[in-house]
Amino acid sequence: MSNAETTNPTSPPATEPVEDWTTDFDLLDADYITDPLPVWEDLRSGCPMARTDRRGIRTWMPTRFDDVRALAGLVPDLSSKDPLVITLPPEFQAIDPLDANEDGLNAAPISADPPEQTWTRKMILPAFAPKAIEAHRGFTENLCHELIDRFVDDGSCDAAVQYAQQIPPRVIAHLLGFDPGMADQFVEWVRGILEIGFYDPAARVKNRQEFNVFLAAEVKDRWANPRDDLISQLLRMDVPEMEGRELRVVVGICNLLVIAGIDTTWSSIGSALFHFGSTPADRRRLADDRSLLPTAVEEMLRYYSPVTMARVAQTDVEYGDVVIREGEKVLMNFPGANHDPEAFEDPDQIQIDRTRNRHLAFGSGIHRCAGSNLARLEMEVALGVWFDRIPEFELADPAHITWAGGQVRGPRQLPMHW
Numbered sequence: 001m002s003n004a005e006t007t008n009p010t011s012p013p014a015t016e017p018v019e020d021w022t023t024d025f026d027l028l029d030a031d032y033i034t035d036p037l038p039v040w041e042d043l044r045s046g047c048p049m050a051r052t053d054r055r056g057i058r059t060w061m062p063t064r065f066d067d068v069r070a071l072a073g074l075v076p077d078l079s080s081k082d083p084l085v086i087t088l089p090p091e092f093q094a095i096d097p098l099d100a101n102e103d104g105l106n107a108a109p110i111s112a113d114p115p116e117q118t119w120t121r122k123m124i125l126p127a128f129a130p131k132a133i134e135a136h137r138g139f140t141e142n143l144c145h146e147l148i149d150r151f152v153d154d155g156s157c158d159a160a161v162q163y164a165q166q167i168p169p170r171v172i173a174h175l176l177g178f179d180p181g182m183a184d185q186f187v188e189w190v191r192g193i194l195e196i197g198f199y200d201p202a203a204r205v206k207n208r209q210e211f212n213v214f215l216a217a218e219v220k221d222r223w224a225n226p227r228d229d230l231i232s233q234l235l236r237m238d239v240p241e242m243e244g245r246e247l248r249v250v251v252g253i254c255n256l257l258v259i260a261g262i263d264t265t266w267s268s269i270g271s272a273l274f275h276f277g278s279t280p281a282d283r284r285r286l287a288d289d290r291s292l293l294p295t296a297v298e299e300m301l302r303y304y305s306p307v308t309m310a311r312v313a314q315t316d317v318e319y320g321d322v323v324i325r326e327g328e329k330v331l332m333n334f335p336g337a338n339h340d341p342e343a344f345e346d347p348d349q350i351q352i353d354r355t356r357n358r359h360l361a362f363g364s365g366i367h368r369c370a371g372s373n374l375a376r377l378e379m380e381v382a383l384g385v386w387f388d389r390i391p392e393f394e395l396a397d398p399a400h401i402t403w404a405g406g407q408v409r410g411p412r413q414l415p416m417h418w
């Protein structure tokens, strides 16, 4: 395991202050990133479909649970082709070295509509079934112990940088058969694409390019020299639609698995540690009664839902009293939906024993997260091992906590002590 730890020094540049959230919302507004709940609450009661014209493309943001779910179902009128871009204009997208953009295969199934979405999703589901995922529990537990060994005697750490951020890239590298030493590089690429790339288009292009070149070389290598790993299995699958374009399809899938699997899960682990480090009563309760871990994980997913996706209208779509014009975007505001009082009792309260909790943190409809079993396992193991080793802890320096926002929200600096 490399000792290099990725630091998190960046924060988005200041943006024009928002005066009217109903017509000019900004996902990168600093106060919104730190605490979006008051904005959603206001919008839900006054203007449940907010809009913005910032960054070139008119973008809509629903805040009600039922609306988010209904809009996620409007496929393909609201399309997922190239959803990884939320607010960046198209000229800033990176060129794909395998030229896989035009049919949505650059990160399928998430970047595609049916039929491509259907068969690419089918290819990956077996590897993420509960039984297949269970096989990674031991690896993940050992990894969490090794990470904690490094800082437990110091009495403090940055729980985002030294712990949460270190887990998913190593689990994904293990799953896909990449050199485990690449984990830090994955973190850099993913942050360069999803986080820093959100406000620095040049960084986005550079990181995406480097990452795609790396993936193409790995996939070509497995094509020539099959091994016992997921990339080799995907290349060998008997999928008629893939024939003749195996390399493009599998590079796209790997692209997605690394991007979807890293930022999301480390954000969730970090948010959970933030909660328990700032709420002594819940920390003590979970430390004393570990049977609460599964409901606590679900509640962390609901409350801190890290992922907001987007769709692009392929035609004019009438929804309620708004018309989403062809070419405009709609945010899949899964986090906002999870705080709708019509769907959850006391949604802005964290209840780690909440039992009725059909949240949308993993999305809704045909694109619902294919990696949710792995995400839950990683969260359960990461929290379980942390509580075994460090049952008493608290935030060390709340003023120095930073959050990333935009497409994936979570803490990026989280000083903790014990």
Ligand code: HEM
Residues within 6 Å of the ligand: 080, 083, 109, 110, 111, 117, 121, 124, 172, 256, 257, 258, 260, 261, 262, 264, 265, 268, 305, 306, 307, 309, 310, 332, 334, 360, 361, 362, 363, 364, 366, 367, 368, 369, 370, 371, 372, 374, 375
């Ligand atoms: C807590 C962690 C995670 C959260 C909150 C999360 C959330 C989501 C959400 C909201 C979507 C739906 C996107 C949309 O509607 O456009 C999604 C899709 C997806 N996620 Fe996750 N995810 C997590 C972890 C993972 C992991 C660990 C993997 C696998 C390595 C993964 C793989 C995928 C894939 C493949 C899709 C696309 C499914 C499709 O388009 O059919 N995710 N995820």
